[in-house]
Amino acid sequence: MPFRWxxxxxxxxxxxxxxxxxxxxxxxxxxxxxxxxxxxxGLLIGGPMSVAFRSPGYSTATGSEERRxxxxxxxGAGPIAFATAVIGERLxxxxxxxxxxxxxxxxxxxxxxxxxxxxxxxxFGTLFCALAGLMNIAVALDAGRRPEPERRRAGS
Amino acid sequence: MIDxxxxxxxxxxxxxxxxxxxxxxxxLPVLIFGLAMMYKAIRVETLDRWPREVAMMVGQVLLAFFxxxxxxxxxxxxxxxxxxxx
Numbered sequence: 001m002p003f004r005w006x007x008x009x010x011x012x013x014x015x016x017x018x019x020x021x022x023x024x025x026x027x028x029x030x031x032x033x034x035x036x037x038x039x040x041x042g043l044l045i046g047g048p049m050s051v052a053f054r055s056p057g058y059s060t061a062t063g064s065e066e067r068r069x070x071x072x073x074x075x076g077a078g079p080i081a082f083a084t085a086v087i088g089e090r091l092x093x094x095x096x097x098x099x100x101x102x103x104x105x106x107x108x109x110x111x112x113x114x115x116x117x118x119x120x121x122x123x124f125g126t127l128f129c130a131l132a133g134l135m136n137i138a139v140a141l142d143a144g145r146r147p148e149p150e151r152r153r154a155g156s
Numbered sequence: 157m158i159d160x161x162x163x164x165x166x167x168x169x170x171x172x173x174x175x176x177x178x179x180x181x182x183x184l185p186v187l188i189f190g191l192a193m194m195y196k197a198i199r200v201e202t203l204d205r206w207p208r209e210v211a212m213m214v215g216q217v218l219l220a221f222f223x224x225x226x227x228x229x230x231x232x233x234x235x236x237x238x239x240x241x242x
Contacts (some may be wrong), residue, residue: 034193117172120180
């Protein structure tokens with residue numbers, strides 16, 4: 001059976017949309033519900049910095065911003081991941097009262113938002129969104145390769 | 157114990173959730189539940205079995221974590237101290 005690229009790509013555009021497009025609507029709703037639980041949960045736990053393009057300077061060995069590898073699995077969520085990262089960068093409070101002076105790697109002085117997630121809040125916020133993105137890639141692949149007879153039998 | 161003043165000052169989606177550092181273990185069932193919801197949505201043959209399959213997967217994964225925790229506890233707290241020092 002040929003791979004359904006349209007269903008696969010729709011699944012990457014929005015979680016569950018690929019299954020919706022092949023009349024697997026019951027599965028689509030459940031997929032979207034699971035994804036939203038993980039994604040919104042991650043943002044609730046870690047705040048807007050759970051999904052970000054770059055790691056801040058204070059957290060890298062060089063002391064300068066670096067590409068954040070965690071964004072790779074998170075990008076499996078498609079446009080939602082990119083929109084979250086862009087909006088998140090703008091949401092982090094950076095007013096005078098929101099900044100803390102910290103010692104950067106190399107003992108230079110830097111500033112961070114006092115709302116920056118640290119410890120388990122940062123870990124779990126990032127992890128929830130990363131696993132949601134990874135699962136969505138598997139789900140989109142399933143939408144692309146789901147055989148016709150199984151679709152009819154499973155229904156919605 | 158979560159500080160009430162910190163919780164009242166929390167703005168969801170803008171600030172990290174307070175109290176996570178000391179209560180992070182409660183996030184594990186939520187994480188597994190979300191994963192199971194997505195995974196079982198594509199794995200079950202008929203969707204009427206989905207709730208049961210999700211509940212079973214959550215239970216199995218939590219049980220596996222508990223087993224690993226017990227195993228590690230036995231190794232670190234009971235077996236390692238028996239080893240000769242030096």
